[in-house]
Amino acid sequence: MRERNGRTVHDLRRESRTAVLQRLYFDGPMSRFSLGPVTGLSSGSVSNVVAELVAEGLVEEAGSVDSAGGRPRTLLRVRQDSACMIGVDVGETRIRIELFDLGLTELARVEKPLTAGGPRREDRYDVNVVIGHVRDGIEEVIRTAGVDPGQLLGVGVGVPGIVARTPEDGAVVHGQTISWDAVPLERLLRESVPLPQSVPYFIDNGAKTLGQAEMWFGAGRGAGNAVVVLFGSGVGACVVSDDLRSGRAIEWGHLKVQVRGRRCRCGAQGCLEAYAGAEALLERWREAGGCPVAGADEESALTAILAAAYPPDPGARADATALAVLEETAEYLGAGFADLINLFQPERILVGGWAGLQLGARFLESVRAHATANALAYPSSLVRIELGTLGPDAVTVGAAILPLADFFAQGGRRTPEKAEENSPAWKASLRERAAQ
Structure with missing residues (x-):
């Protein structure tokens, strides 16, 4: 049966389940009585939905609370052990694979360094190397935690680059900075990873997975919209709202x-990443006469330039070269933030990623000042620029949220229900004519 607004009874039932599950997940434990006002459902609908979810093992009782003059009210919560998700971060120096239960408790973790292919970025990101690390990591976390693969809601993967989708291959990654040209990552993972065919893959840009994590659980909570910025070797961003599926x-x-500026690792000139990414920042320090530690990785080298510019010993003298490079970087970032403010007028800009958290702790105030100076006054007056709160591993958490968000959107069903097809009479008539 189809409602006047085009939604079927099936749609309404799924939406009711979604509303109850999400409120219990984010605000629970809650009673049936409390669920009514926050979901907009009648008490009868709440009772029916809760009965279904309890029978399916997704929701359980969690004690009781006194009511105003009546019987105690039973509290309900989502069962943490009713399902699990895998999050994968295809990062710049390593691949991190984590297995979470429904409450985002980490059950197992594996890290695979991206160094085996050689020092060049293209070699480190060799597709076969990445696929092998992800396959081995997934097998290892499942074995370590001793979970049944059939419990998986899915595998979420955060990657650098643009993710497109095709009917034949699913998610296809265009990662120009890592020399990935239309890599059919979803198909390759399905062919390589020994998981049941029913387990879905959710592959998206790493900045988006970070944005989803911060909006659900971090510094974005309570905001209607935000821009979440991911700083590592390069820089990326995600525009996200409280409806994560539209991010x-x-x-x-x-x-x-x-114009005609520094060469970026994408091949073009004058990109923000060629000035503000950690890789470019360290290169600019070397060009200016700085002395990075020989053989140090990017994270250690960034720590070194920060220590030189802002010495921990109050009596020590700051390295003028390091300080000048970092101050120029703050100016570039401020200009880039101003563009985000003018284009998207967000409530918040949140800074994350391993480099963003290191840099932001030192000169975020300077970045704010440059952003304010370069942005339009009105949207600039409304935005808050802050550090993310979920730490440098938030991309993996966000990747695990991808299957969780889909699970909620499907009303807590692993396989979407087939909706009844009630076609208008004219469709049936025309099909009959075409068949004659």
């Missing part, structure tokens, strides 16, 4: 800040 990754790092 989108943007290639902010390849916004032009200098």
